[in-house]
Amino acid sequence: MERKLAAILAADVVGYSALMERDEAGTFERLVGIRKALIEPEIAKRRGxxxxxMGDGLLxxxxxxxxxxxxxxxxxGALKERNAEVKENERLEFxxxxxxxxxxxxxxxxxxxxxxxxxxxQQLADPGGVCISSKVAREVEKTLAFGFEAMGEQQVKNIAEPITVHRLVQEGTSPQARLSRPPALPNKPSIAVLAFANMSGDPEQEYFADGLVEDVITNLSRIPSLFVIARNSTFAYKNTATDVRQIARELGVRYVLExxxxxxxxxxxxxxxxIEGKDATHIWAEKFEGAAQDIFDMQDQLTEGIVGMLVPTIRRAEIERARRKRPDSLDAYDFFLRALPHSYANTPADTSEALRLLTEALRLDPNYAAVHGYAAWGYEQRFLRGGFDPEDRAAALGHADAALVTGSDDPQALxxxxxxxxxxxxxxxxxINALDRALMLDGNSSLAYGLSAMVHMFNETYDRSRDHAFKALRLSPLDPMNYHSYLALAWVSLFxxxxxxxxxxxxxxIQVNPGFSILHASLVASYANLHRLEAARAAAARLLKVAPDWTIGGFVRMDVVRPQLMKGLASALRKAGLPE
Incomplete structure (x- = not known):
């Protein structure tokens, strides 16, 4: 048996059983005809x-x-044209x-x-439609002229974890009717937190629910990248049956939390x-449960959990929104959002694309502190993993200084x-002083905790590194930046x-970011130190597949921890036969 990475297409006929019941022979004949004349040649043409x-479907x-x-x-597209000439009760839609x-x-x-x-x-797609995973969307969004509508995370049968799903939208089309355009929105994510409904009938829980919402609003308001509607405005809708879309229009926000x-x-x-207010799309849902004896501690925990999950969820939704905008309508914020997935991916090619987009953002807004922060990180990655060009080093530090100066109140930039x-x-x-300030400004920032875990690992304050890594993972378990926390934990464990x-x-x-070569090197060293050399060599082969030019010398030259520790890692890597 062979394992490999592949794109899998699943197709299925809509309402096949009913069609067969009405006309078994005719339906089967039409299906075979479509498969032979259209589907098989098209798949072969695309090297599939x-x-x-499977009778009514195929893989x-x-x-x-x-x-x-x-x-x-x-x-x-071909099936749509073909069906236009066929009686409605004889059409085969996939x-x-x-x-x-x-x-x-x-x-x-x-x-x-x-x-x-x-x-x-396939089961989530509309008739005549295409649903794709987030992995597919990330791979093709730079290459193909199709849009993607986020459908959020979907729990499906026999798959343990929810799947992040996108609906593919061809240029100039929309899969569903849109509501009228809401009033002008702020140039950053905007949210209204509504009063929570008391389902228990106990008045004491009404006060608790209101206090919880006030705490969530207060914590969200401390995050500079969010525009948050004040409590007095959102509580005006308490105990009313107002449509979420109307609330979003009236308050001028993109997102509503209820x-x-x-x-x-x-x-x-x-x-x-x-909920995304424009079309009432559910983006994220979660349940929080605790003992009632210590109600105030639980209120604090729930607030932390809601805010910690909410911010990265809004960020993902904003990234998808930016992806769907036409290039001629992009502003600095949209260029920033488009750069984020490439920054998260942290491969050489993605880093170059991120820097291109970030440069455009800074051209439009030279004082955009968060953009300077991500640009600094991009140039730092290019310097450490792309040849140690002094110009990349200077650019990294220049943008880092700009981020620290212009973003003294921006946790991301800091x-x-x-x-x-x-x-x-x-x-x-x-x-560490700057990271501590970032965490003081936003105690729910998984990004700040994750990067703090890395810096404390470099500094060999290992207990603090582990604490901050676990805190980041607890605040945002599905965050695309979590590979930093796992790398910090891995190297603390190695050292x-x-x-x-x-x-x-x-x-x-590696599961979070399969293209990050340093994690592959970490896995090689970990196996080698356990004397599991066959596993180490297999991991080394995967490392070289991800980064064909990778060498032990280049790895050591990164000099991110003290020389004795880097030499220890290099010695373990040599056991797997990696190139010098």
């Missing part, structure tokens, strides 16, 4: 292979995700799902989560959901500027002799 036929694999998406769009993932090849068949997720995505509280015996349960100085200049005292933990955290980090 059908590996399973196909592609070596290129771009080919798979173009095939899906072409198929749906749903298509696309995923990019690892599959197991067994002879002519394929198995694995990569296949299973595609099948579930929820409910229920008490049963000694337990209190709170449900919260984030923590990124601090991180870059820590890696390049090793001025840990200055960096303190806990090699099994180092394997675990390195592998978890």
């Amino acid at each position: 292979r059908i590996f399973k036929l 196909a694999e592609f070596g290129s995700v771009v080919d798979a998406v173009e095939c899906a769009v072409s198929l749906q 749903r298509i799902g696309l995923n990019l993932g690892e599959i197991i090849v067994d002879g002519d068949d394929c198995y694995g989560d990569g296949v299973n997720v595609s099948a579930r995505l 929820g409910s509280i229920r008490r049963a015996a000694s337990r209190v349960r709170i449900s919260a959901q984030l 923590c990124l500027g601090a991180f870059v100085h820590a890696t390049i200049t090793h001025d840990y005292e200055r960096s 303190t002799g806990r090699f099994e933990d180092a394997v675990k955290y390195s592998a978890l980090g």
Whole structure:
């Protein structure tokens, strides 16, 4: 059996059972005709292979995700034209799902989560539509002229974790009617937190719910990147049956948070959901539960949990919104948002694209502190992993200084500027002071905690590093930047002799960011220190696949921890046969 990465297309006929019941022979004949005349040639043209036929559906694999998406769009377009000439009760419409993932090849068949997720995505698609995973969206959004509408996280059958789903939208089309345009919105994410509904009938819980909402509003208001409607405005809608879309229009916000509280015996349960106000799309939902005996501690925990999950969720939604905007309407904020996924990916190619977009943002707004922070990080990555060009070093430190000066009250800018100085200049005292200020300004910033974990690891204050890494992961368990926290935990484990933990955290980090070469190197060193050389060599092969030019010498030259520790890592890496 062979394992490989592939794009999987799953297609299924809409209402096939009903069509067969009405006209079994005719339906089957039409399906076979469409498959032979249209589907099979189109898949072959795009260098795909059908590996399973299932009566009313099929599964196909592609070596290129771009080919798979173009095939899906072409198929749906051709089927639409074909159906225009067919009686309505004889039309065959397909749903298509696309995923990019690892599959197991067994002879002519394929198995694995990569296949299973595609099948579930197909079930979420509209008739004549295409649903894709977030992995597919990330791969093709720079290459293909299609838009993507976020459908949020979807829980599907037999898949443990929710899937982040996007609906593919061809240029000039929209899959659903839009409501009238709301009033002008602030040039940053805007949110209204509504009073939570008291579902228990207990007046005491009414006060608790109101206090919780006030705390959430207060904590959100401390985050400079958010525009938050004041309590008095949102509580005007309390105990009314007003449509969320109307509330968003009247308050001039993009997002609305609503929820409910229920008490049963000694337990209190709170449900919260984030809704995009324009079309009432549910973006995120979560339940928080705790003992009623210590109501105020639980209120603090719930506030922290809601705010910690809410901010990265809004950020992901804002990124998707920016992706869907036409290039000629982009402003500095939109360029910033478009750069973020490339910054998160942290591969050489993505870093270059992020810097291009960030440069455009700074051209429009030279004092944009957060953009200076991400630009500093981009140039730092290019310097450390792209040849140690002195110009990249100077650019990294220049943008880091700009972030720290212009962003003295911006947690994002502070923590990124601090991180870059820590890696390049090793001025840990200055960096830690800036990170502590970022956390004082926003105690719910998973980014600040994650980067603080890295800097404290560099500084060999390992207990603080571990505490901050776990705090970041608890605040935002699905954050694309979590690989920093896992890297901090992995290296703390390596440097303190806990090699099994180092394997675990390195592998978890790779799951978050498969293209980050340092995590692959960390996994190699972890296996080598456990004398599991076969696993170390396999991990080394994966490292070189991700970064073909990677060398031990270049790794050591990064000089991010003291020389003795870097030499220890290098010695472990040599055991796996990696190039010098």
